[in-house]
Each structure stands twice: as structure tokens, then as C-alpha cells.
Amino acid sequence: MDVNLFDFDLPDDRIALRPAKPRHAARLMVVKPDATEHRQVIDLADYLTADDILVFNDTRVIPGRLFGKRGDAKVEVTLHKRVDTTVWDVFARPARKCRLGDKLDFAGLIAEVISVGDAGERRLAFEVAPDAMTDALTSHGVMPLPPYIAAQRPVDDADLEDYQTLYADRAGAVAAPTAGLHFTPELMAKLDAKGVERVFVTLHVGAGTFLPVKADDTDDHKMHAEWGEVSAETAARLNAARARGGRIVAVGTTSLRLLESATGDDGIVKPFEGDTAIFITPGYRFKAIDLLMTNFHLPKSTLFMLVSALAGLDRMQAAYKAAVDEGYRFYSYGDSSLLFPKRDKT
Structure with a gap:
């Protein structure tokens, strides 16, 4: 596909240099097939049920x-x-x-x-x-802040906490799984009260996630491999959730890419340990996940291509234009979105 299809205008002042305080106060754009709603991250539980299961990436950012x-x-x-x-x-x-x-x-x-x-x-x-x-x-x-933040201000002590998720555990990433940065004890308590199950996978996010796509065609772009793991216990819990009619909700594109790498064409999540360089563009058939929570991404980036594959390119172009017009904050420290697939999976 032509990489220019994934371009959009983004003013520099939409790039968030600090996270919302508290983290769960960030805005949440809910993009459904037939409507778009504007909420806050603290409202996430309103869109989930007790049958659903959230998948978090528990990697810990190292001073890389x-x-x-x-x-x-x-x-x-x-x-x-x-x-x-x-x-x-x-x-x-x-x-x-x-x-x-x-x-x-x-x-x-x-x-x-x-x-x-x-x-x-x-x-x-x-x-x-x-x-x-x-x-x-x-x-x-030092903490490896994304280049679009580091170019505008130096790393400081606040970033040692801000650029780490609440549940960060396994050291090895040099970029944060940024959708997870919004989660606070208060948000976790609301999800628990709703009965939403949660599991953890590990994908050590690499600095390659920030590299621009320089090719003119997506077929010519090379993805950098990252190491990930889905345990046998986690795979079993995900399959059980799907069997009871629940939805698998990926918190972040890192969780999504790992789950898609671990899932067969039959939709069964299998234990996984190793490298993945999966590159998801429109036309990809999602096997593992039903919903995605993710921040707002760079123009012409592999991650904007991924969300366009899930929710539809036209819908995501419209959603990102609305985000710019409505003053949403972009990138790692910015606001978030909850994306529903563009159509029912068959």
C-alpha cells in the first residue's frame, strides 16, 4: 500500500510533553463503527463487561x-x-x-x-x-524518552515514574507500552468492581518503534524484531474468556502484536516465547483481539497502519482529524482511544 495513505496533518502543539495528572484523567476517544464518543480513561469500565479480559504488557523500561x-x-x-x-x-x-x-x-x-x-x-x-x-x-x-519529546525538553526525575506503567515488572524495554501509562489504582479498582479479568504478557518494546517508515510502499518496510512471551497459563485464560463469550481487549499495540503472533488461524492463543516482527496493515485478519486501547500515533507510522487495519483507514483518518480539532494530546504522554473493529469478524 502507498505509505502516503497514512499521512495526516498534526500541529506540533498537539504533542504531549507531560502526562495528564492523574493519569486516568486523560481523554478517551471511543471509536465505534457507527459513532464516536468523547470520554475519559477513568470511564473505560463503562465499555467492558465481566466476561471481558484485559491484556497488559508488563515490560519495564530500562535506562537504555x-x-x-x-x-x-x-x-x-x-x-x-x-x-x-x-x-x-x-x-x-x-x-x-x-x-x-x-x-x-x-x-x-x-x-x-x-x-x-x-x-x-x-x-x-x-x-x-x-x-x-x-x-x-x-x-x-538515562530514560529513553521518545525523540519527539526529547527534542523539546530534557529528561528529568519526573520521567522515571511517568514513563513507567503501574504494573511494570520485567525489565527489558527501551520504550514504554504507552497505553498502559494511563492506569492507576483507582482505574484498576473500577475494573475490579466491574468484574473485568486481566492478564499480563511481556513484549520488550524496542527503539525501532519510533523509526519512521521511509519506504514508499508498505511492502518494502522492514520491521525490527522484539522479544515477547505469552505464558501457558495466560493463553489458557484468554481462550477460556473467548469460550465464555468474552472479548479480548488489548491494552496497547504491543500487547496486540504479541497476541496476534501467538494465535493460530483457528483463533486459539498458544504459549509463545521468542521474537516477533509482525507488521499489520489494512487487509490483515485479526485472530486474537476484539478491542484495542491505544494512544494517538505518528503520521505514516506502522502503528497508525495497525489501527487503520483494525478500525478502517477512513474511520481512523476521520477520528484523528477530530482528535486534532478537539484538542486531544498525541503520542506517548498523550490521550487515548478505545477502538472497535470496523466490522464483525467472520
Whole structure:
């Protein structure tokens, strides 16, 4: 498909630089096949039943942005995928300063470039004991805010909490599953009172999620792989919910992509552990999920393509125009939406 079909006008002042306070006070655009409603995230339970099940991504964001030197030259890397405990694929800037065999010094944390890829991709082996890697990143790294926020203000202490979900558990992401940032104890209590079940999966979101689609045609775009896991227990609970007539509600595109990777053509969710590079565009037949809660995404991004596949390109173009006109806040710290599929699945 022509990537330009997924373009839209977005004024810079619609980009949220801070989250709503409290988080559940963010706006929620509910996009149904026959209507659009404007609510708040705290109202989410109004659209769910006791038969439904919410799927959260419990990944924890690590301080995956590192600033250092190669000799006298300044370099910056953003981790995007763990290969091994101390080996990571990264995006490097400037890439020409990070050649094969180079040693990079991040204020005492040393890494060697052991592989060179395209478009600034490098593989680094960090010279640190495996059990010390997490502490090393905590000491030397900073929270990797999305570039559209980091370009407008520096990272600060507030981001250490703001850019982490309430239920973050398994460290490994370098980007937050941002739909989950809206959840608070108060919202969880409302969902519990409604009897809505919830489960957790893990997808370690990589920095590749921020990369623009540079190809003219979606067929020519390369997705970066991310590691995910759906446990056997979680798969069984999801299948049981579907069997009783409940809906599987993905909280965020990360949960959705992992579930779609773990689900067969028969609609049965299977245990899953490994990499996924699933790329969802209009024409895709959804197998796992029934509803999607997600924030508002970049023009011509893979995520806007995904929501267009679920709810319909024309509907999403209209919804995003309404979001701009109504003053919705976009991207990671912005408002949210609850999307119903464009038609009943057959």
C-alpha cells in the first residue's frame, strides 16, 4: 500500500510533553463503527463487561540511552534489542564513529562494536559481568524518552515514574507500552468492581518503534524484531474468556502484536516465547483481539497502519482529524482511544 495513505496533518502543539495528572484523567476517544464518543480513561469500565479480559504488557523500561565517546569523538547509542545479557543491538549516532572493533566508553562502562548493520544499527558487547548489567545501565544510562519529546525538553526525575506503567515488572524495554501509562489504582479498582479479568504478557518494546517508515510502499518496510512471551497459563485464560463469550481487549499495540503472533488461524492463543516482527496493515485478519486501547500515533507510522487495519483507514483518518480539532494530546504522554473493529469478524 502507498505509505502516503497514512499521512495526516498534526500541529506540533498537539504533542504531549507531560502526562495528564492523574493519569486516568486523560481523554478517551471511543471509536465505534457507527459513532464516536468523547470520554475519559477513568470511564473505560463503562465499555467492558465481566466476561471481558484485559491484556497488559508488563515490560519495564530500562535506562537504555547512553552517551559516551570513541576516543575524543562523542557518540550516543539507544539500546533496542537484547541479544544476550551483555550483548545488545543498538542505534548509534553518529554511526560513522562506531566502526567494527571500536571501543566505546560511556563514562566508564566500556562496550565493543562487534557487528555493523544498516541505518545506524550496531551490535555492542558490554565489558561487564552478566549479573552487573542492569546496575550498569541504571548507573550510566538515562530514560529513553521518545525523540519527539526529547527534542523539546530534557529528561528529568519526573520521567522515571511517568514513563513507567503501574504494573511494570520485567525489565527489558527501551520504550514504554504507552497505553498502559494511563492506569492507576483507582482505574484498576473500577475494573475490579466491574468484574473485568486481566492478564499480563511481556513484549520488550524496542527503539525501532519510533523509526519512521521511509519506504514508499508498505511492502518494502522492514520491521525490527522484539522479544515477547505469552505464558501457558495466560493463553489458557484468554481462550477460556473467548469460550465464555468474552472479548479480548488489548491494552496497547504491543500487547496486540504479541497476541496476534501467538494465535493460530483457528483463533486459539498458544504459549509463545521468542521474537516477533509482525507488521499489520489494512487487509490483515485479526485472530486474537476484539478491542484495542491505544494512544494517538505518528503520521505514516506502522502503528497508525495497525489501527487503520483494525478500525478502517477512513474511520481512523476521520477520528484523528477530530482528535486534532478537539484538542486531544498525541503520542506517548498523550490521550487515548478505545477502538472497535470496523466490522464483525467472520
